[in-house]
Amino acid sequence: MTTRWITWLDERLGLSAIYNTVLDRKVPKVNWSFTLGSATLFLAVTQATTGIFLTAYYVPHPEQAYASINYIMNDVAFGWLIRGIHHWGATLMVITVFLHMLRTFFYGAYKYPREITWITGVFLLLLTLGSGFTGYLLPWNQRAYWATTVGTSITETIPFIGPFINEALRGGSELSTLTLVRFFSAHIWMIPAALFVLIGVHMYLVVRLGISHIPSEDE
Numbered sequence: 001m002t003t004r005w006i007t008w009l010d011e012r013l014g015l016s017a018i019y020n021t022v023l024d025r026k027v028p029k030v031n032w033s034f035t036l037g038s039a040t041l042f043l044a045v046t047q048a049t050t051g052i053f054l055t056a057y058y059v060p061h062p063e064q065a066y067a068s069i070n071y072i073m074n075d076v077a078f079g080w081l082i083r084g085i086h087h088w089g090a091t092l093m094v095i096t097v098f099l100h101m102l103r104t105f106f107y108g109a110y111k112y113p114r115e116i117t118w119i120t121g122v123f124l125l126l127l128t129l130g131s132g133f134t135g136y137l138l139p140w141n142q143r144a145y146w147a148t149t150v151g152t153s154i155t156e157t158i159p160f161i162g163p164f165i166n167e168a169l170r171g172g173s174e175l176s177t178l179t180l181v182r183f184f185s186a187h188i189w190m191i192p193a194a195l196f197v198l199i200g201v202h203m204y205l206v207v208r209l210g211i212s213h214i215p216s217e218d219e
């Protein structure tokens, strides 16, 4: 019965072709470091899922942000767990994305024909860091406030356009409601949208080109 259903669906949707192309691929003899990209992908999906749940209770306003986080931690059922996973997942994702980049660098996986995989990766790294930076402000506690004050003021050292970038990030000369709302919007919409589009391109290239092999001594 189940097989008949699968065959019925497969004839109409071409599921086995998708399965064969995406999952049933030949992989050269590799080691555990080749799982770091998948670990990063898993964490990106976990962050998106837990982040969506957090938006149900988080309030992006200076007067309510901190209280809403407290509420999530103490009163919402499993709120502490969802926030904990999101909090530690962010740190872990930064670590895995760096290690994944180092792995591809050390094995020369950025060389022909994988240059565009590497370039999309560079943007993925920047977006991951941007995600961490914008998310850090959201609890609106002393640490978040001052870390963002210092972080944004660093941009001021860029010649000519520095002060403009600083003001654009803060939405004024100092951190305010506008900064919090701006960072929230970037954190939940702009960055994730760009991140998942780029992950799609990155994954398309991984499937299209296959995984590189470990270079031999004479390569």
Ligand code: HEM
Pocket: 033, 034, 035, 036, 037, 038, 039, 040, 041, 044, 097, 100, 101, 104, 109, 110, 114, 117, 118, 119, 120, 121, 122, 124, 125, 128, 199, 202, 206, 210, 211, 212, 213
């Ligand atoms: C959100 C961030 C990222 C995700 C989700 C991701 C995901 C993946 C996955 C699942 C693979 C295939 C498995 C593997 O080789 O580990 C891969 C391959 C690759 N990634 Fe990433 N990646 C990310 C960031 C980066 C960064 C920052 C770079 C480098 C700047 C990069 C460069 C590459 C390259 C060159 C390959 C091909 C590896 C090969 O063929 O051996 N990726 N990525």
